[in-house]
Amino acid sequence: MGDTQDKPRPRPFRVTSFDVAAEAGVSQSTVSRALAGDPVVSEATRLRVAEAARKLNYFVDENAARLRTGRTGTLAVVVVCRPGEDRKDLNPFHSALLASLCGAASLRGYETLVSFQDGPDNFNGRYQEQRKADGLAVIGTTENYSAWDYFRQLGQGGMHWVCWGAPFDDVEWIRSDNHGGGRMATRHLIDQGYRQIVCLGSETSPQRQFGERYDGYAEEMRAAGLDPVLLPIEKGLPREEQGRRAVAALIEAGTPFDALFAVCDPIALGALDELHARGLAVPGTVGLVGFDGIRAGAYSAPPLTSVEPDFRVAGEMMVDKLLAEIAGEPLDSRRVPVRLLVRESSKRG
Amino acid sequence: MGDTQDKPRPRPFRVTSFDVAAEAGVSQSTVSRALAGDPVVSEATRLRVAEAARKLNYFVDENAARLRTGRTGTLAVVVVCRPGEDRKDLNPFHSALLASLCGAASLRGYETLVSFQDGPDNFNGRYQEQRKADGLAVIGTTENYSAWDYFRQLGQGGMHWVCWGAPFDDVEWIRSDNHGGGRMATRHLIDQGYRQIVCLGSETSPQRQFGERYDGYAEEMRAAGLDPVLLPIEKGLPREEQGRRAVAALIEAGTPFDALFAVCDPIALGALDELHARGLAVPGTVGLVGFDGIRAGAYSAPPLTSVEPDFRVAGEMMVDKLLAEIAGEPLDSRRVPVRLLVRESSKRG
DNA sequence: CTGAAAGCGCTTACAG
DNA sequence: CTGAAAGCGCTTACAG
Numbered sequence: 001m002g003d004t005q006d007k008p009r010p011r012p013f014r015v016t017s018f019d020v021a022a023e024a025g026v027s028q029s030t031v032s033r034a035l036a037g038d039p040v041v042s043e044a045t046r047l048r049v050a051e052a053a054r055k056l057n058y059f060v061d062e063n064a065a066r067l068r069t070g071r072t073g074t075l076a077v078v079v080v081c082r083p084g085e086d087r088k089d090l091n092p093f094h095s096a097l098l099a100s101l102c103g104a105a106s107l108r109g110y111e112t113l114v115s116f117q118d119g120p121d122n123f124n125g126r127y128q129e130q131r132k133a134d135g136l137a138v139i140g141t142t143e144n145y146s147a148w149d150y151f152r153q154l155g156q157g158g159m160h161w162v163c164w165g166a167p168f169d170d171v172e173w174i175r176s177d178n179h180g181g182g183r184m185a186t187r188h189l190i191d192q193g194y195r196q197i198v199c200l201g202s203e204t205s206p207q208r209q210f211g212e213r214y215d216g217y218a219e220e221m222r223a224a225g226l227d228p229v230l231l232p233i234e235k236g237l238p239r240e241e242q243g244r245r246a247v248a249a250l251i252e253a254g255t256p257f258d259a260l261f262a263v264c265d266p267i268a269l270g271a272l273d274e275l276h277a278r279g280l281a282v283p284g285t286v287g288l289v290g291f292d293g294i295r296a297g298a299y300s301a302p303p304l305t306s307v308e309p310d311f312r313v314a315g316e317m318m319v320d321k322l323l324a325e326i327a328g329e330p331l332d333s334r335r336v337p338v339r340l341l342v343r344e345s346s347k348r349g
Numbered sequence: 350m351g352d353t354q355d356k357p358r359p360r361p362f363r364v365t366s367f368d369v370a371a372e373a374g375v376s377q378s379t380v381s382r383a384l385a386g387d388p389v390v391s392e393a394t395r396l397r398v399a400e401a402a403r404k405l406n407y408f409v410d411e412n413a414a415r416l417r418t419g420r421t422g423t424l425a426v427v428v429v430c431r432p433g434e435d436r437k438d439l440n441p442f443h444s445a446l447l448a449s450l451c452g453a454a455s456l457r458g459y460e461t462l463v464s465f466q467d468g469p470d471n472f473n474g475r476y477q478e479q480r481k482a483d484g485l486a487v488i489g490t491t492e493n494y495s496a497w498d499y500f501r502q503l504g505q506g507g508m509h510w511v512c513w514g515a516p517f518d519d520v521e522w523i524r525s526d527n528h529g530g531g532r533m534a535t536r537h538l539i540d541q542g543y544r545q546i547v548c549l550g551s552e553t554s555p556q557r558q559f560g561e562r563y564d565g566y567a568e569e570m571r572a573a574g575l576d577p578v579l580l581p582i583e584k585g586l587p588r589e590e591q592g593r594r595a596v597a598a599l600i601e602a603g604t605p606f607d608a609l610f611a612v613c614d615p616i617a618l619g620a621l622d623e624l625h626a627r628g629l630a631v632p633g634t635v636g637l638v639g640f641d642g643i644r645a646g647a648y649s650a651p652p653l654t655s656v657e658p659d660f661r662v663a664g665e666m667m668v669d670k671l672l673a674e675i676a677g678e679p680l681d682s683r684r685v686p687v688r689l690l691v692r693e694s695s696k697r698g
Numbered sequence: 699c700t701g702a703a704a705g706c707g708c709t710t711a712c713a714g
Numbered sequence: 715c716t717g718a719a720a721g722c723g724c725t726t727a728c729a730g
Contacts, residue, residue, distance in 0.1 A: 014722095014723085016722095016723060016724085017723070017724070018723085026700075026701090027700065027701045027702075028701090028702095028723095028724085029700075029701060029702080029703090029725080029726080030699090030700060030701075032723095032724065032725060032726085033699095033700085033725085033726090036725080040699065040700090041699075041700085042699060042700090045699080045700085057478070058478075059475055059478035059479045060479060060723090060724075061416070061479065061480045061722085061723055061724065062479045062480055062481050062724095063412045063413075063415040063416040063421070063480050063722085063723080063724085064412075064416050064706090064722070064723035064724035064725085065723080065724055065725070066412040066706095066724090067410070067412040067413050067416055067705095067706050067707065067708085067722090067723085067724070067725095068705080068706050068723085068724050068725045068726080069706085069724085069725065069726090070706080072412070074462075077463075079448075090444060090445060090448045092441060092444070092644065095439060095441070095444035095447075095448075096439060098444075099428075099439045099444075099465055102463055102464060102465050103465050106464055106465070106471065111462055111464065111481070112462070112463050112464065113423075113460055113461070113462055113463075114426075114451055114461050114462075114463040115451060115455055115460065115461065116448055116451050116452055116455070122455065126408055129406070129407075129408035130408045130409060130410065130411045131410045131411055131412050131707095132411050132460070269648055295441065295644075295645055296644055296645045296647070296648040297648075298645070299618055299645040299646075299648055299649045300648045300649070300650070301649070301650035363706095363707085365706095365707060365708085366707070366708070367707085375716075375717090376716065376717045376718075377707095377708085377717090377718095378709080378710080378716075378717060378718080378719090379715090379716060379717075381707095381708065381709060381710085382709085382710090382715095382716085385709080389715065389716090390715075390716085391715060391716090394715080394716085409707090409708075410706085410707055410708065411708095412706085412707080412708085413706070413707035413708035413709090413722090414707080414708055414709070415708090415722095416706090416707085416708070416709095416721095416722050416723065416724085417707085417708050417709045417710080417721080417722050418708085418709065418710090418722085419722075480723095
């Protein structure tokens, strides 16, 4: 009965597995096994330990567990932004993908460590070396080339990663079924009776998806005996402005058209604006379809028909591919299915 | 020269601070101090250690560091979703706030562990107990009451946290300057010559911000010698539908009005839709102002005037308040400044 | 089925 | 200014 008993512990102290062991009347190693669900522990013991843990409000210190096991149970997610871009202008497509990724990771028992990176002073992909995560998913704007170069280089150094949006193909990427989506959009316009369908896009953009969407469009046009026409967007401008200028260029060149397939929604919304400004009715005079299904398209006048990827599948596919990389058993799947969101802008009927 | 030399290490092995110490010809503790920037280390030693670390591609194992120090350098962020809501429908306001939060945390040297939670089966706020984070920021939909109850209870148990969107006031919350924003919007409509301005909103919504916005509106109306009129929105409907029905109810009741102040943008967009459907020109016949500055408002026809919080400040304020809580020196600041985004829907001039 | 012990890789008093 | 040593709180062979 000296001061060895009820020795005061420094505050704030932590409840550890030793405290739980004392409470439950077992050894510390048994506590660890019981709480980890090791089937070797008897049911009676497990219950006693669980009760003691509950009573003491005990939770495993994940840092200690991770130090011991070497696994983090965490995936890092980097959202690549335009340099200096205001945070509030986060692309809604990327925000939906981010949420989907985090949700899919969570369902598979992984936490997500998220960061938004926009320039060399804050690039960081050293998650594995610092044992903060088991792998990395990178999404975001294609146009931040130095970011993509940075992550590609880390990938070549053995980092486990997958990405959506890289401007090159020699990495583990996931993308929408852009070719199929391009066909769908074009088929839909043809079915509505439009014939002189022009694609506002690019064959050579670093945005791989733009070329793929154009290819799908061109293939469907040819299959219908129609001639594909590409009106190339101007580089280095905001998407909406690219859409406006494309329509202006089309009209000034005297190219006949009765429908437009824009390779992304913001370009389509810019085009819509310019069509209105020039008194061309949508969808009466000109049909219009975009790509990506962004929320703003539902509020435009008229609401914009678009091709939308399955975001749930997108997140799942990225996480599954990444976990497969980590496990050393790479997966092939890299195409997310898309569907046509028919709204008003393409309904000639 | 036995096999004690160049003993093969199990693969995959980690480069540790002992390896760096051997390479640099110093002790392991010196490596730790040097890389941590401890000023007690001589410049020459620091350089030698840094070079050795670079050469061996060494990075500190954060799990070991955190186990030792007890600090995680991480903030948890929970986004509360509507139960069963599709991930892609993440509210753009919350997505902007999330990005701002992560950015502010990063600038202060903190990582962000992000999760989207929507129901009791995935509620988790035990970040401190598991030593995964030093504190928690919760944002998201007010309407998931069980989520907010869960986090409030954890907060009463001593968890460090701040939030945006809780349906009660006895927690550490941050909000927009809703009262000031309501006044701004109303003042603007009055300045444009509108007089019969009706507020589409609620005085009693669990969404505290709605009542605050109404109060600002009412105060500004009275200050101008005008009578505030509240058209209460119906509960349990999508926001857009609430807006449509509010306009319908207003017209059917025969209430005269020449402008509407909606307490959030989706309600305003729904109202806009109904006004169009009934042949009422905006802004010619009816002026319209919303609140929150969501991106879709920029694409509506006409584009929507709105009150927008400063998202950068919002994230900073949440992080600073949370860090202050953690440090045991609570901050008072809880109001984020707003500004009026004047677009077409309110320009009578 | 359970316990005693080693060890994951750091940081930080303590000593010199 | 630097080094030897303790210890953060776990998991997991190893032994019984």
